Amino acid sequence: MQPGPRGRPRDSHIDAAVLDATLAELDDSGYGGLTLERVARRAGTSKPAIYRRWPNRQRLVLAALARRLGEARPPDTGCTLCDLVDGINVFVAAFRRMPPDLLGPLLADCVHDPELRAAFMTSLFDPPRAAVRQVLLRARARGDLRPDADLDLTLDLFGSVVHYRALFGHAAVSDEEAERAVETVMRGIATDYPALLAHSRRASARAHTHPHDGGSAGGRPASGGRRR
Numbered sequence: 001m002q003p004g005p006r007g008r009p010r011d012s013h014i015d016a017a018v019l020d021a022t023l024a025e026l027d028d029s030g031y032g033g034l035t036l037e038r039v040a041r042r043a044g045t046s047k048p049a050i051y052r053r054w055p056n057r058q059r060l061v062l063a064a065l066a067r068r069l070g071e072a073r074p075p076d077t078g079c080t081l082c083d084l085v086d087g088i089n090v091f092v093a094a095f096r097r098m099p100p101d102l103l104g105p106l107l108a109d110c111v112h113d114p115e116l117r118a119a120f121m122t123s124l125f126d127p128p129r130a131a132v133r134q135v136l137l138r139a140r141a142r143g144d145l146r147p148d149a150d151l152d153l154t155l156d157l158f159g160s161v162v163h164y165r166a167l168f169g170h171a172a173v174s175d176e177e178a179e180r181a182v183e184t185v186m187r188g189i190a191t192d193y194p195a196l197l198a199h200s201r202r203a204s205a206r207a208h209t210h211p212h213d214g215g216s217a218g219g220r221p222a223s224g225g226r227r228r
Contacts, residue, residue: 014045018045026102062123062124069127081183085182091127092173125159132155132159
């Protein structure tokens with residue numbers, strides 16, 4: 001006879017309740033005011049139940065933020081400029097929903113522990129990077145990118161739009177700035193930037209929106225006009 005499972009199975013409802021409570025506490029009190037007592041009370045559970053799942057406050061916060069970022073999904077419309085702009089804005093919007101005093105202090109708490117620092121990067125930096133990488137890989141497969149384009153460097157250039165201001169909290173990233181960042185980078189790595197711009201304008205027109213003006217005189221690449 002096979003031995004039965006050891007211990008009680010982990011209750012996924014408690015997991016979800018604790019992560020939701022952590023996000024709510026971060027929104028209400030910020031990272032500095034977050035305590036496990038308040039999270040447990042809000043989630044209707046206990047501190048020991050939390051510690052059985054997450055060994056410290058940093059791990060809990062990272063798991064909660066990863067849950068929030070994991071809900072962000074960039075589009076796949078076949079329009080490279082549209083998908084890049086909208087993909088970046090999806091994650092800009094997700095970081096906007098985080099308390100302004102969160103990322104810097106959280107990184108400071110994680111940076112001296114290699115495992116925590118790796119968890120910080122995996123939870124907060126990798127999801128936007130992976131999503132934009134998929135957009136770039138699809139663009140490369142369509143022939144929209146120069147074959148010698150350095151995708152890792154391109155990802156860092158795009159990621160800086162999201163992460164630099166989110167981490168230091170000195171300024172927000174507007175939709176227009178995300179569009180200008182995409183235009184600036186894509187002019188360097190696209191095989192035919194004017195053709196991509198024309199495609200994005202057609203996509204905007206099909207979506208019954210206002211296409212953006214391109215060109216070097218301060219124009220922006222069309223994002224498909226899907227800003228919400």
